[in-house]
Amino acid sequence: GAGVSQSPRYKVAKRGQDVALRCDPISGHVSLFWYQQALGQGPEFLTYFQNEAQLDKSGLPSDRFFAERPEGSVSTLKIQRTQQEDSAVYLCASSSLLAGGDTGELFFGEGSRLTVL
Amino acid sequence: GENVEQHPSTLSVQEGDSAVIKCTYSDSASNYFPWYKQELGKRPQLIIDIRSNVGEKKDQRIAVTLNKTAKHFSLHITETQPEDSAVYFCAASPFVGSSNTGKLIFGQGTTLQVKP
Numbered sequence: 656g657a658g659v660s661q662s663p664r665y666k667v668a669k670r671g672q673d674v675a676l677r678c679d680p681i682s683g684h685v686s687l688f689w690y691q692q693a694l695g696q697g698p699e700f701l702t703y704f705q706n707e708a709q710l711d712k713s714g715l716p717s718d719r720f721f722a723e724r725p726e727g728s729v730s731t732l733k734i735q736r737t738q739q740e741d742s743a744v745y746l747c748a749s750s751s752l753l754a755g756g757d758t759g760e761l762f763f764g765e766g767s768r769l770t771v772l
Numbered sequence: 773g774e775n776v777e778q779h780p781s782t783l784s785v786q787e788g789d790s791a792v793i794k795c796t797y798s799d800s801a802s803n804y805f806p807w808y809k810q811e812l813g814k815r816p817q818l819i820i821d822i823r824s825n826v827g828e829k830k831d832q833r834i835a836v837t838l839n840k841t842a843k844h845f846s847l848h849i850t851e852t853q854p855e856d857s858a859v860y861f862c863a864a865s866p867f868v869g870s871s872n873t874g875k876l877i878f879g880q881g882t883t884l885q886v887k888p
Contacts, residue, residue: 659815686873686874688874688875688876690876695881696880696881697778697861697863697878697879697880697881698816698861698876698878699878700875700876700877703873703874703875705873710873711873711875746815746816750874759874760806760818760821761806761818761874761876762818763808763815763816763817764815765814765815766815
């Protein structure tokens with residue numbers, strides 16, 4: 656695709672419900688990142704994949720958060736038993752790898768805005 | 773771990789004036805410093821970036837400077853226009869092992885308002 660695509664764009668969940676957020680990265684991008692952006696704040700790192708391998712999940716706030724990228728392309732961020740503090744925009748970003756192994760520019764999706772009532 | 777501080781949190785300038793936003797970082801291993809512009813309800817978009825092997829980079833009205841010794845970097849926008857109004861985020865990317873994973877640690881953001 657032309658850019659990073661995320662769905663749904665908006666999700667309202669009742670406290671305690673499970674939600675799943677999908678990210679379609681730019682075709683061929685090896686690296687995929689999930690960030691959480693609370694209102695008026697900068698994005699905060701959640702987790703990082705290189706192909707299908709989850710190399711860093713140090714930013715996931717609790718064991719209610721789970722991310723996967725089983726075939727090294729599409730990724731899903733799952734939040735179980737949602738709480739009000741989970742309300743935020745969840746941003747996905749993808750990038751290619753430069754020669755030498757460094758990551759290139761991160762391209763962000765429009766985000767999925769989660770509101771937990 | 774890395775920590776990025778950004779100042780000011782809000783900045784208001786007259787059209788045509790310059791705007792400067794400053795960031796400091798804590799991890800001397802960080803080697804990649806991008807700046808993102810985010811309009812309300814939109815995705816963050818890269819406007820300029822710098823790697824630690826250079827001290828300054830310029831792209832038309834936008835420039836970034838990096839002082840590795842002091843661990844700070846700045847965004848300079850000259851001849852500001854109303855369409856420059858947005859939230860600007862700086863970020864730092866730690867260098868881990870032999871490469872940079874691209875994981876970004878963001879500052880808190882600066883809301884820039886350019887008055888016509």
